[in-house]
Amino acid sequence: MKEKISQLKADMFKAIAHPTRIRILELLKDGELCVCEIFEKLNVEQANTSQHLAVLKKQDILKSRKEGLRVIYSIKYPEVIEILEIADKILKMQLDEALKAFGSTK
Amino acid sequence: MKEKISQLKADMFKAIAHPTRIRILELLKDGELCVCEIFEKLNVEQANTSQHLAVLKKQDILKSRKEGLRVIYSIKYPEVIEILEIADKILKMQLDEALKAFGSTK
DNA sequence: AAATTATATTAGTATATTTTAATATACTTT
DNA sequence: AAAGTATATTAAAATATACTAATATAATTT
Structure with missing residues (x-):
């Protein structure tokens, strides 16, 4: 039982754990966007963008609605x-520490 | 530049994104433990546990210290x-919603 | 209804991750 | 210093992910 929940959480993190998908989430932070806007801003192939969006949607992290020809995605x-x-915060602390390691005669 | 930061974040999530590693983090939530305690509690092979701990340590999420024969890990x-x-909170909301979908004539 | 536009899907190949089993290292105790 | 513990590393096989290119779908405009 506890194992299954860990698996579900792992699946969620796996969906997030890709640079392109992280950038998608950060783009959508301030509101919804259609696929065309997303892949242009990211400079990523349309097909590839669709695939990454599908991963996030399958994992129930994004939702989408259709508006004419366009499909508009947003954070659920x-x-x-x-x-x-x-x-972000953790990463900053990590980099900060790595930097300090230089200062100390290392 | 922005891409490199997304990559670093993705690497961090990738390190977390495994059921065993999530359980390790949850075990260490309340304090440090040695490898032997961890793999016994998790019911996972010693070698495999070591590998997962190494992933988390390489990603600077865990730290460790040696005490005699034992190596003691903790959350950094x-x-x-x-x-x-x-x-956890998101997962609960997701499951909650999935459950509600049943109620409504689906 | 044909052409156009926006998005999705599929298949194939390339890469990366995970697991298991065997072995190595590094302290400790005898 | 030999034997015993606790942990780490390595290699090989199995599985999963990612990217590219080609094609399919679905709504829109002409």
Whole structure:
């Protein structure tokens, strides 16, 4: 039972754990965007962008709606952004520490 | 530049994104443990546990110290636990919603 | 209804991750 | 210094992910 929940959480993190998908989430932080806007801003192939969006949607992290020809994606649970912000914070601390290691005669 | 930072964040999430590693982090939430305690509690092979610990340590998420024969691991940045707690919260909302979908004539 | 536009899907190849099993290292105790 | 513990490393096989290119779908405009 506990194992299954860990698996579900791992699946969620796996969905997030890709540079392109992280950039997608950061783009969508301030509101919804259509696929065309996303792949142009990211400079990533349309097909590849679609695939990454599909990963995030399958994992129930993004939602989408159709508007004419366009498909508009947005973040389903804003808490995901909190996760990214904490990751940012940790990364800064890590880099900070790595930098300090230089100062001390290393 | 922005791409490199996304890559670093992705690497961090990748390190977290495994059921066994998530369980390790949850075990260490309340304090340090040696490898022998960890793999016994998790019911995972010693070698495999070592490998997963190495992944988390390489990513600077865990730290370790030696005490006699034992190696004792602990969480380096408590913020990682916050990330797991938010993931928990999101997962609960997702499951909740999935459950509700049943109620409504689906 | 044909052509156009936006998005999605599929298949194939390339890469990366995970697991298992065997072995190595590094302290400790005898 | 030999034997015993605790942990780490390595190699090989199995599995999963990612990217590219080609093609398919679906709504729109002409």
